[in-house]
Amino acid sequence: MSRLDLSSDDLLQTTRAVRRRLDLDRPVERDVLERCLALAVQAPTGRNRQRWDFVLVTDDAVRAGLAELYRLGLTRPREHIARTGVDRTAGEALAHQRMSISAQHLFDNLHRVPVLLVPCLQVADRRETASNVGQANAWGSILPAVWSFMLAARTFGIGTAWTTPHLHYEREAADLLGIPYERTIQAALIPVAYTVGTDFRPGPRVDVGAVTHWNHW
Template identity: 70%
Template sequence: MSGLELSADDLLTTTRAVRRRLDLGRPVARELIEECLELATQAPTGRNRQRWDFVIVTDPARRAALADLYRLGLVSPRQRVARTGVDRTAHDTARRLRMADSAQHLFDHLHEVPVLVVPCVRVEDRQETATPVGQANTWGSVLPAVWQFMLAARSRGLGTAWTTPHLHYEREAAALLGIPYETTVQAALVPLAHTIGTDFRRGPRVGTEQIAHWDSW
């Protein structure tokens, strides 16, 4: 299917986390999803093992149940989530309020998003992610594919957002979707829908002089 005419730079700089501007009333053609998946599988992966799997959830009852696990992960998380970090940008109250409003919108309407995508990575043992090396090997074998899926979606007028709250209840999500819990780790939950408008812009980011360390920290 034809998509948006975006340069590579435009695609990379305007693929945003879309929450409020997801079109909840417009279905997404399976052909579009399959095109995005085909491009996702061209991503590099450790030792070319291609350990990724994507669970595409379109059934309304399963979407509603998965959305409930997402909400539960936010209001009753099972693990402490670090809230601190380096704030590299100037405090912008209006921007923070917009982000909070956007997050609340997704919280309220996630079950209405026509497609929910759960990217997964297969493991021999869930303890593979217990060390920094194991984490790098595991996530490095799935995250590039998910990002390529999101870029492919953007180029076709579709919006996505990377979310993880449902992972507090990963075992329950695995049971809901028939995912083999002991040998498959879920990486995220990605809402997918046509966007309301396609005029996304670059996000506010710090300059490279604040993040680049040449030869030493």
């Protein structure tokens, strides 16, 4: 298992959503994935309950099925998601255009990505996420682990991207993967593959000063 020599600042700045540079032809070894998961489960959870499960999909037919649900989620979403309008500068518009091209590549090739990870959270009842506090506790108890997985993967030269459209068809995905739907919520669908080249740059982000508030909003 060879690791990239990245400083912690580099790791945090260059773990990007990788789509076009996923190596679709190189398998990812099981022991590397297990190492990333072992690091991921050091993440915090509410009351240290660790109600997580991680489904790693490598089977051709199952990957194809999940990819189809992802495409359906994008082209025929079941729920309307309100989006905040954004005024983009020319530079931001260009970055957005690049991301759209990259997202289209993932849309076209998701079934070919060697590993698809579906992180899940066990719940007593799916209504646990009905309130904001319920949501904060639920998502706050799975998303840090997933991000740790993505950071750990990057240290092995593996790229990932957060995606959620398949959740429009979460029940169908649960049936496909044998997930007990009533007691388990899926958090994301993460494509996982070695990257083509390992150099990545920090991403375009808003000025942190503009979103930092000291003592008062």
